[in-house]
Amino acid sequence: MPTAVIADDEYLQRDELRRMLSEAWPQLVIVAECEDGSEALDAIVKHQPDIAFLDIRMPGLSGLDVARATDGKCNIVFVTAYDVHAIDAFNLAACDYLLKPIQGQRLAQTIERVQNKLATGEKSLGLLQMMETFEKRLSENASKERIRWISANAGKSIQIFPVEDILFFESDTRYTRVVSATDEGLIRTAIKDLQKGLDAEQFWQINRGILVNMHAIARAHRDEFGGIKVEIKGCKEQLKVSQTYAWRFKGN
Known part of the structure; x- marks a missing residue:
């Protein structure tokens, strides 16, 4: 059928x-x-x-x-x-x-x-x-209001992140990490809700829980298991790309 x-x-x-x-x-x-x-x-x-x-x-x-x-x-x-x-x-x-x-x-x-x-x-x-x-x-x-800055909890303080300075967002079941080159914080906004106010051409989803600023991507490479990981400028973390979004990193 x-x-x-x-x-x-x-x-x-x-x-x-x-x-x-x-x-x-x-x-x-x-x-x-x-x-x-x-x-x-x-x-x-x-x-x-x-x-x-x-x-x-x-x-x-x-x-x-x-x-x-x-x-x-x-x-x-x-x-x-x-x-x-x-x-x-x-x-x-x-x-x-x-x-x-x-x-x-x-x-x-x-x-x-x-x-x-x-x-x-x-x-x-x-x-x-x-x-x-x-x-x-x-x-x-289209006339859509974009998020210009994010207010996030950083320990006992509130950190203000201009959107253009954010390297990536990473969500778990409760919180979303907001990571810049110099600081990070936590918000309760889910990835799918963030996407409504972010420029999809700038912030790419690379797996279910991660949005990455494409301008912050230094390079993408395959690991020993054949999976794709991206290296982020100004950050030691490497972010895993799910198979669903691997098409973003295929050469033309």
Whole structure:
């Protein structure tokens, strides 16, 4: 039976898409529902679904990032709330899109298109150039307030970290370390919440619990077990890159 992943940071949108799919395509098995791009990429690596329904705008990794990382291994259907005139280019791409709020007739067309791809073994290849153009267009129109500084507990004092001075964030189940070249502190904000206010082009997620300032990366190398680690400028620590995010460090 065909399998799919749904990724959208809004629960109601995920729930509605799942409901509509269950009615229009009962044979489709939803193997994972994700609330951000990182979870979506993890789910795709784990479950290897036939289809991924990806919201364009999600915290952390965008739908474009996830599509790039999957490298055509599953069929991609993009979901967006933006006006249909902004995505005319999708009609020329080897993928499909759904405009929010999703209409039943439009979903039926998407399902038919995806079923044809599955029947012929065709994947969603060759979409990245069009997606990058669309992503750029959205970015030009986006107005998102960015975090400029972080207030963190450092022993008995409060340390103020300008965002540009932060080397990396590292989370466990309770706290997130904020590390600069000269100091560090603790905050209670989770990685996925930090991502909403940070520039995704500057702060890269390299595993589930670490965001690293890409300007602070000195080099990346493979260890004796074949895993990737990054060395950070001004810091003796080496940070482990999970397999999910290894694509960031592959040469072109």
